[in-house]
Amino acid sequence: MRSSMSFIFKYINKKRWFLLGYSAIFLESLTPIIATLLQRDLIDKVFSAKQYQEFPKILALYAIFFFGPKLWFTVRKVVFFHIGYNLQTVLTKEFLIKIYDMPTAAFNKEHVGSLLNNIRNNIADASDLSVNQILSESVKNILTIVFLVFSIANINFMMLIIVVTVSIIYYALLHKFGEKTKQFSQQVREEKANVAIAVEESISSIREIVAYNRQDWQINNYKEKFSQYFKAIIKQGLFKNKILFISDPFLYGTKIVAILLGGIGVISNRISLGEFVVGFTFVDQLVTELGQLFEQALIAKKLEASVECIKSVIGRDEVKFGSADFNKHIESIEFRDVTFSYSPDSPAVLNDISIDFPIGKKIAIVGKSGSGKSTIAQLLTRAYSPDRGEVFINDVPINCYGKQYTDKVSMVFQQPYFIPSTIKENLTLDKSYKPIDIENTCKEMLCHDFIVGFPNQYETQVGERGISLSGGQKQRLALSRAMLKNTEVLILDEATSALDTETEFSVQKNIDKLRKGKTTIIIAHRISTIQNADIIYVLDKGKIVAKGPHEKLMSESTIYNELYNFQQVR
Template sequence: MLFIFKYINKKSWFLLGYFALFLESVTPIIAILLQRDLIDKVFIEKQYEEFPMILALYAIFFFGPKLCFTVRRVAFFHISYHLQMSLTNDFLLKIYDMPAAIFNKEHVGKLLNHIRNDIADASDLSVNQILSESVKNIFTIVFLSYSVANISFIMLIVVITVAIIYYVLLHKFGEKTKQFSQCVKEEKSNISIAIEESISAVREIVAYNRQDWQLKNYEKKFSDYFKAIVKQSLFKNKILFLSEPFLLGTKLVVILFGGMSVISNKISLGEFVVSFTLVDQLATELGQLFEQVLTGKRLVASVECIQSVMGKDNTELGSIDFIDNIKSIQFKDVTFSYSPDSTPVLNNLSIDFPIGKKIAIVGESGSGKSTIAQLLLRSYLPDKGELYINDVPVNCYGKQYSDKISVVFQQPHFIPSSIKENLIFDKEYDQLDIENVCKEMLCHDFIVGFPNQYETQVGERGTTLSGGQKQRLALSRAILKNTEVLILDEATSALDTETEFYVQKNIDKLRKGKTTIIIAHRISTIQNADIIYVLDKGNVVAQGTNESLMTESPVYKKLYTFQQVI
């Protein structure tokens, strides 16, 4: 609950909620106590003139709680809704701030399950159950106990005994309840992962005719989930089987003591009826409180699932404001591997990139080209050595660093929105500027060919677009952002040779005087670069222009010659 309270930002609503809760707890007890006067004064003592007043008060105190219940539910629902929104916002921010090395180990389906189920459950259980229903149960139990004690202290002792038995049961079954909840959540998460994989890989599944295999995998996951649900349900039934007899026994004991008290004229008939009703209600409230405490164990399971992600380390970024222009980019003796037990991808790499130039990085697959881009983006930090921007380690800069560098990947991401929304990404651009950039990237013509033109919906992850169309739109998006450094990581690999030639030519024109780093396999993409770095086994083995490398670098010449052959 301490974890939950940090995210509750609508605490003022508690005043309204608890005021309604207080009235909801008290008014039914007053209605029950009025039954004593109804029986003793009206029916036994025949004071019929009291009947209209008692009936009117009974109606008020009987139906009043219904209004209070509605107000309470609305107030606590409001708190729960904003809690869920606040938790989800912080959860997403945590994902954004999480180091890539940690994030890559978290399955997307599992993260989605945390948001859809664990955060939703934690918000509902903490507010609508623990802070609302449980508090109401406690208030009602206190008021009922006081009312019962005024009629018969022995009956109160009986109820206290039942409460102690409930406490023993709670201690016995509480931890098991948490374990079963965690098991169910884990299996439910596995189902989410299986479904997410089935949908995201639908093309590969159909292409390889693996539909039956995928369905069997899902059925197995669902079977495991079903077994976990059955075990949890059987355990709940076991708790009910052991606890329900105590409720029935309590009522029988009250009838015994109450009946004997009426026979011996210690209490009136009205007091007996009221005391039985009060104790019956008290036993019910104790049972509900017992259920709420078990609900608390489920809450613990949900919160622990959330904390398993929220408790991870953030990316360690500095606080230096990046105000100046980028004047230097230096890799100094950088060594990096994606996991501690793997071979380093970069090995004592040292590069001093010239600023304002067109820079190319080439090499065979696995030579470390894309890793350089990832380090420049601060997705990862070097294991050894340092990456400096303006003679300052990149991790020392604040979030403004991201405004200095943009990137276009081989497979760019698109949100399920319009083409324009995917181009501007919540920035403000003049429509004419957008169209001019799209013309330069050779995508304006196919955009206006759509019925809705720039308002055309691209579908989930841009599924309505071809690979070449997505790459040209991503290039337009990056050119519009107009950052000091632009990284193109196989950004034109889906384009035909002619289209690529004109796109690259236009990029050179638009990016003249700015730093553009091109990572590519195709030598034709980078032949006119101001400087080309040749990577082999995580280090620079040659650098220079295309002409000089053809005569001085066997590795570069091999790449060039092989591509000419194929």
């Protein structure tokens, strides 16, 4: 628990507010005790000793101390709500930064549903544990218990002994059940994440599911996950009932013993009637506070499981890249003896390959499907790192560079993603460009005409709540985005595959014009797209089997000839 708390406390940046919150808790715990002590004076002084002149004063003080806790309670809630809200914002930001920085291999192992569940539920739980709920309530319980113990000791020593005994029993129960509560809670959390993953997957695959009429299969899959979740909740509930079944008798037993001892004290004239009433009220309050503290401790064990989930993402210390400055231009890009597989137990996708990408040229990579073309692009954008060998940029291993490297290289994917925003924002991604430059680039990439055909033109919303774009329109927009960024190196991975041959030819011609003198790496199936490249690498089963310009490959490479001739036939 201590490690979870210290982990979360690193992210609380409103520590001064805590002083205010805990001062409110101190007063909230103390004032009801004083109010109860006033009852003793009311009984012993006013009613038993008949000092009626004291009555208005005691009544007025009672009213003040009775309503005091409500005020301090409100102050505490407001203060901790602010700290908790701030903590959730900070944790969410840290979480997103960590996801962005997570090596792609690690990210691929996480389900989007599970990450969303982490953001939605676990961060709120962490805030409840450390700020809003558990910690502040527990501190209030503990302070009240301390005040009550002193007050009871002042009235009747025997009552104090019962109270201490009950506290020890509670502590032993907590020790016995705490770890198990955490385990049940972890199980519930895992099953809940599985339900979230099932929902996320069934929504993501909706097109295929409907097309193949497999709705029942998906619904049954969801039902199965939900039933596991439900079973875990029932198990957790039964365990909680078992704890209550054991702990409740202590509550009531203690009160009865307090009445017995107090009653004997009054009958034998060792304590006054007022002390008996107040002493019993204190024991009653104390047992309630102990019960609440016990409850908080069990909930804390549950929430600790959430903090561990967050920690498993935010607490990762995998560092993706180095921090070397990159102020120069890219002068060389080279794969030296690179071998790579996507996981330790799968075969190598790239097999001891060495490639030189001449700067300022158009370089193409061709090969059959699955030969490893996109994987080369993934290594160039640092999504993955080689198992053996190295990718060198200016003779320095690529991962040594900080994020400046990313500003020098951009990539267009076959299926680009657009944020739910306007076309303009998707093109600029919050960078500022002159409207005329945006328009000219879109004209070159042959998308200006269809953009101005929309009623809101460049302000048209795309993405989830906007218009749907065709595959070819999306690719042209993505190309415009990359052309606007105009990086030193541009990688196009099947970036024009959805365009018809005529449009693809025109777009490609304009790309060549705009990228003249700049390094452009093109991965393509259609040879016609890259026929004019300065150098073409032919990849087969993860190996470079030929390289050179089109004419040379036509006369020397059988695989290249096969690829070319097959496309001519089609």
